[in-house]
Amino acid sequence: MTGEQRLAILTGGSGGLVPGIAEALADAGFAIVLTARGEERLAQAAERLADKVAVPVTGIASDARSQASVDALASDVMTRFGRIDVLVNAAASSTPIGGAIEEVDVDALIADADVKVGGYLRYTRAVVPAMKSAGRGHIVNIGGLTGRSSDTLSGLRNAAVSHLTKVLSDQLGPFGITVNAVHPGIVLTPHLEELFAEIAKERGTLVNVVEDEFRKDIPTGQFLTVAQVGRTVAHLADAPDVAITGQSLTVDGGYSRGVYL
Incomplete structure (x- = not known):
């Protein structure tokens, strides 16, 4: 990649919505770094994406549960590429956790939140120094509609994503860094x-x-299609200024019925 080409890191990069979101960012001109814990699946995802897009694609393994692992990823990216312009946080378990309160596995619920909420905080913490140094940056947190309903207990992680998005936008706004959340509907x-x-x-x-x-x-x-979610994320990541920050954007075709002021 050239010194002028912007770079986006996407966590949870080996599956789910992330490869499609990465493709939208690549179409917007970002070099892509995919990261996930499983090296083999990550390498396969990076190879598939590289075959589709005209920008550099790199897979670098990291563990959302470990600050040391996440810090090593950020250091590696800065050593190789010299910049971090966008972070898309999407690492999460795909298994919902619910059931009656008498039977719920509380430890599993907390571990689930540690991957998503804790992971989002760890990755954000790791990339913020580079973004502050550059005086700009965009962070997009992928949430989910379960944070706005009582369907399943593991929806608490998505409610927490909205909260941490707002807190981080307050802290990072003065440094030219936006933080927004995207909550996809039925994709x-x-x-x-x-x-x-x-x-x-x-x-x-x-x-x-x-x-x-x-x-x-x-x-x-x-x-919804993955491409529709990807275009929304790319719009936030490609913003030339800090006008949109601290927002939780629902991309669901109108599926949500609540009124949020």
């Missing part, structure tokens, strides 16, 4: 398609019947 991914298939099998019905049940609650009548 059509292979994981979701598998879930629809499982529900259909359990009910003895067709997959399209299950899909229609979910789709009817979305005002647009459409599931």
Whole structure:
């Protein structure tokens, strides 16, 4: 990459929405660093992305649960590339944790929050010195709609993401650094398609019947695509100024019904 090319780090980079978000950032001209704990899956994700985009793509392993590991990642990126312009925090467990209070696994719930909320704080802490030195930077935290509902206890991590986003935006705004959260709605991914298939099998019905049940609650009548979420993140990451910061943006086709002032 050239000295003028901006660089984005994306955590949770081996799967989920992250490769699609990274593709949108690459289309906006950012060199990409994907990071995740599993080296083999990370290398595969980086290779697949590199085949699709015209910017440099690098995979560097790190563990969201370890400040030392996260600091080493930031140091490595600065040594190799000399800059960090954007951080997209997305590392998280994909398994919801819920159930009756008498049966809930509290330790698992806290460990889950440590990966997402603790991880977001650790990565932010690691990249802030480089961003402060540059006098600019954009941080985008990927949350989720469970933070605005009582469906599952593990939604507390997404509520916490909104809170830490606001706190960090207060702290970092004076240094030209924006911090925003993006809460995706129902995104059509292979994981979701598998879930629809499982529900259909359990009910003895067709997959399209299950899909229609979910789709009817979305005002647009459409599931989101990863690309749509990616374009929203890229818009925040590509902002030329600090006008939008401290915000929790819902990208859900109108699925959320609450009024947030």
